[in-house]
Amino acid sequence: MSVETRPGTIRVGIVEDRAEIREGLTRLIGSAEGYRVLGAWQSMEEALRGLEREVPDVALVDIGLPGMSGIDGIRILRERHPNLVSLVLTVYDDDDRIFEALCAGACGYLLKKTPPHELLLGLGQAAQGGAPVSPEIARRVIGLFRRFRPPRMSGYELTPHETRILGLLVDGHNYRSVASELGCSVHTVNFHMKSIYRKLEVHSKSEAVAKALREKVVE
16 A cells, blocks of 8 residues: 655655665655655666656666666656656766766766755755756866857757746756746746757756756857
8 A cells, every 4th residue: 555645745766776875865865854755776677667656756866876877777767757857866976977967867966975954955956846966066067068169059049038047047046946037937937948948959957958058058
């Protein structure tokens, strides 16, 4: 018999191969008010099977997993469950893995040394459309994308309103704060984001932000 989830509860799935970390995360998140752990798996293969029964709001994913990597798994999760957001939790802080994870569709990137209260805050931000990253990762991301040269044409025919929304997301806003900044509803922001995704040929907010930074779509 399944446990009833209260309205507003953030449902979390955990993919972590180390038992002590997986169990610790399960206790931390499961005991926090407003959170519920739907499942905790030691591999991406197990997670993909488990998610066929019930899909959480946020998947907390390690990168260095046995078998399928977390990055490859995030790509599959994005394709199978478009409304599920994937948040990386890992020890790796190198440019290649950061870049690959964000391009695969991760909404954020946290290091395992993140304090428990900040991890819970990050899960909440991810569920609300935010892009939580550890401070060290944020600095590396900025440096990483600054090294990319923009293509000859990077306008993508975005409207001024779409460009402003994308610019706010690049500045770190989530959908709610964008709506507040522009004086519109979250539903309106979602409507414009669908158009932005189509024009940029991306599938997630993190991909849109990454492309905007890499190709200097917004200033």
